[in-house]
Amino acid sequence: MQLLKLVATAIAFIAGVEAAANFFPVDAVGNIAAVRDDTGKGATHIFYQARNGSIVRLCTTTAFIGNGKQNCGSTEVVPANEVMYGTPITAAPLWTSAGAFDGNNVYYYSPDGILSEYINAKMLHGPSCTQCVTNQRFRVVNGSVALYSFADNKTPGMQLRVGFESVESPGTITEATFNSNTQKWSLSILPN
Numbered sequence: 001m002q003l004l005k006l007v008a009t010a011i012a013f014i015a016g017v018e019a020a021a022n023f024f025p026v027d028a029v030g031n032i033a034a035v036r037d038d039t040g041k042g043a044t045h046i047f048y049q050a051r052n053g054s055i056v057r058l059c060t061t062t063a064f065i066g067n068g069k070q071n072c073g074s075t076e077v078v079p080a081n082e083v084m085y086g087t088p089i090t091a092a093p094l095w096t097s098a099g100a101f102d103g104n105n106v107y108y109y110s111p112d113g114i115l116s117e118y119i120n121a122k123m124l125h126g127p128s129c130t131q132c133v134t135n136q137r138f139r140v141v142n143g144s145v146a147l148y149s150f151a152d153n154k155t156p157g158m159q160l161r162v163g164f165e166s167v168e169s170p171g172t173i174t175e176a177t178f179n180s181n182t183q184k185w186s187l188s189i190l191p192n
Contacts, residue, residue: 033091053080088147139167
């Protein structure tokens with residue numbers, strides 16, 4: 001019986017070592033956001049804050065269970081000096097009116113407490129990005145981890161909606177909304 005346990009343990013150990021050689025290492029310091037980047041195969045973009053403080057992107061060709069490949073490497077998309085350490089992260093996939101994938105936008109907090117954006121399709125981010133919500137200087141409550149985002153393609157003038165706790169309205173949710181017709185951001189507070 002003891003020999004059987006020893007053999008089973010050795011097999012499990014060997015199997016674990018073999019399996020360990022097949023995984024892609026991820027060392028996230030907070031939450032992870034992911035979006036599908038197609039309409040049928042399950043390809044995925046994954047965003048997280050690495051231990052060095054930067055936001056990193058990984059990509060898979062299909063769902064993990066489909067044995068897809070990790071095909072874009074561990075790519076830094078936003079440098080650490082633009083990201084609050086421990087920031088929450090959210091991502092919104094964008095679709096054309098015809099239903100084709102049109103990129104994704106990632107939202108996070110900057111070190112000075114500003115709601116910030118990375119536009120993946122254009123690789124834009126930071127204070128110099130005039131198209132990003134970052135440029136609006138919407139301030140976040142210090143220590144808040146509330147953050148969500150999605151694209152509302154059913155509304156005329158596709159709208160990006162990003163929820164967070166703003167300094168101007170602490171204790172509730174504020175949404176920053178981008179209207180693609182007007183190309184402007186606006187703020188609104190969760191109604192009573």
